[in-house]
Amino acid sequence: MRGRKHEMTEQTPVNQTAAKPVPTLPDAQTVTAVEHYTDRLFRFRVTRPASLRFRSGEFVMIGLMGDPHPETGRVKPIMRAYSIASPSWDEELEFYSIKVPDGPLTSRLQHIGVGDEIILRPKPVGTLVHDALLPGKRLYFFATGTGFAPFASLLREPETYENYDEVIITHTCRDVDELTYGRELIEGLKSDEMMVELLGAENLDKIRYYPTTTREESPKMGRITTLIEDGTLFTDLGIPALDPATDRAMVCGSLGLNTDLKAILEGFGLEEGANSEPKHYVVEKAFVG
Numbered sequence: 001m002r003g004r005k006h007e008m009t010e011q012t013p014v015n016q017t018a019a020k021p022v023p024t025l026p027d028a029q030t031v032t033a034v035e036h037y038t039d040r041l042f043r044f045r046v047t048r049p050a051s052l053r054f055r056s057g058e059f060v061m062i063g064l065m066g067d068p069h070p071e072t073g074r075v076k077p078i079m080r081a082y083s084i085a086s087p088s089w090d091e092e093l094e095f096y097s098i099k100v101p102d103g104p105l106t107s108r109l110q111h112i113g114v115g116d117e118i119i120l121r122p123k124p125v126g127t128l129v130h131d132a133l134l135p136g137k138r139l140y141f142f143a144t145g146t147g148f149a150p151f152a153s154l155l156r157e158p159e160t161y162e163n164y165d166e167v168i169i170t171h172t173c174r175d176v177d178e179l180t181y182g183r184e185l186i187e188g189l190k191s192d193e194m195m196v197e198l199l200g201a202e203n204l205d206k207i208r209y210y211p212t213t214t215r216e217e218s219p220k221m222g223r224i225t226t227l228i229e230d231g232t233l234f235t236d237l238g239i240p241a242l243d244p245a246t247d248r249a250m251v252c253g254s255l256g257l258n259t260d261l262k263a264i265l266e267g268f269g270l271e272e273g274a275n276s277e278p279k280h281y282v283v284e285k286a287f288v289g
């Protein structure tokens, strides 16, 4: 990408008046920060299109240009859906991504650096939004792996705290290192003066963080599905089991997690909501590849 940009700059007439570099991609946004957590996980931030409005919890399509077709030489964009991990009020956009070694997009995306461009289609959509839930007492965010991303957005959204007495965020990963992004984000909320002022110290006290691992030893082990079914989650938090009268849930993880958790929530009597018909829980899959 850097090479392409350089070529274009050299071909640009020297008397051109525009001071800004000419974007080389359609819907281009510029990378402003990259942080790698493990060999499987990283986050990055990009500029936000001035026209982009979204609700915290929604996703957009992002991507990069693929290799030229061997015969025609044509290049096509490789696009994937990514939850926006930053809140709706942030001036930049943040994304939290897996790195799949042979994934068509993430095998390339993991190499982006500050100043590079990505493609971002400014059409946000999604079901993990407050509008899809009825009012309640407790809000559960259930995440596995990079499924934490939409909750990184919602945890920084004032509306999340206005609507509920408790905000419970569970995050299950294979290994301890994979919890870092979420743990640092939650710790950061309480230590960052700007966030405390924006969200309110008493609101931040509503957060109950429940991290678990399934493969590496940690203080709390097990799949969240098991910990709900055997009651451990509720005993650990000192709260009653899920109840449609009081509890709301948002789910984001692998396809297996989503399917299994959906069945469990339905078993407790919770019904799936939508933007057009708010109910007790909503589900979105974590997009990878």
Ligand code: A2P
Pocket: 144, 145, 172, 173, 174, 213, 214, 215, 223, 224, 225, 253, 254, 255, 256, 257, 258, 260
């Ligand atoms: P496990 O290690 O038992 O497969 P991944 O990194 O593959 O996306 O998985 C993230 C986390 O989600 C892992 O801890 C994994 O547990 C857990 N997980 C995967 N599938 C399910 C499921 N169907 N129900 C509950 N947890 C799941």
